Amino acid sequence: MQWGYAPFLYFVAVLGLEAAMQKECRIIEALQNKLTYRQRLQYMKHYFPINYTVNVQFEEVLKAANITRLRDQNVSELSLRYLWLSVNSQVLLKIWAVLLERHPSWEYTQDLCHLFEQLAEEYENYNQGNVDANVQGVVEQVLTGDAGSSQKAVPPKALLDNCVKVMWLLYSESCK
Template sequence: MQRGYAPFLYFVAVLGLEAAVQEECRIIEALQNKLTYQQRLQYMKHYFPINYTVNVQFEEVLRAANITRLRDQNVSEPSLRFLWFNVNTQVLLKIQAVLLEKHPAWEYTRDLGLLFEQLAEYENCEQNDINVCEVVEQVLSSDAGSSRKAVRPKALLDNCAKVMRMLYSESCK
């Protein structure tokens, strides 16, 4: 009798996994809609003083080249997504920390933060990618010994959008 349930349970598990992927892609699509060039330009450049920068850790400047280098080192896609998610969550918090609640970009960054909160349940680090997990731990700990870098808010969100497209273009078409 139990052998008859195995295919059914497998089918239910596959359906559950497919639903999770679709929900993750829905959140990524909403993020893409929020991270359009026009919105990044308006909220992160025009609403800030000229040459305004935010101090972030060196590791929080996550560019497409970093992802390519990590892919060449055979780091798994789930771990790269985990890195992207955690780095950009911290970046958003730092941008929002310099804004007043009545600032025009406050609501924009809050909405981005809410989308990242929804995405949180889908992101985790694979234990075999120790280097990625260590970088994430360093970013989350806000280690004072880490080198700092002054970066424009728009550049940080430009990197976020580019890396997101790299990481999710295959699975969320």
């Protein structure tokens, strides 16, 4: 009798995951629309002083090569997406923190932060216990602002360029 319910429960679970992925893909699409090259150039380069940089932790400079290296170490896609989300949320907060409310980039950065918050709400539904240990360590270090971590001065546009490249790498297959 119980075996008759197993396929039904599996089907419901798959539908639930599919619905969550569709919402996640809608948020990623909104981020892609907000992070176009033209907007990154305007809001993160032209509206900032020449050679302006933001101090971030070394781990907050997340590049596509980092993701490729972690994939080679068999880190799960969920863990990689969680890492990307956590790192870039903190980067955006650091960029936003240096802006005055009347700065032309303030509202743009606020909108990006809001989209990342929506995506974080989606990830709260996932079991964070499934995140790989080495990724969890990096995320904790970024979130706590570990003073022992080395700092790096990076232009805001370069940080968002890395964000877009990694986003494309992580979501291009699942969110077509």
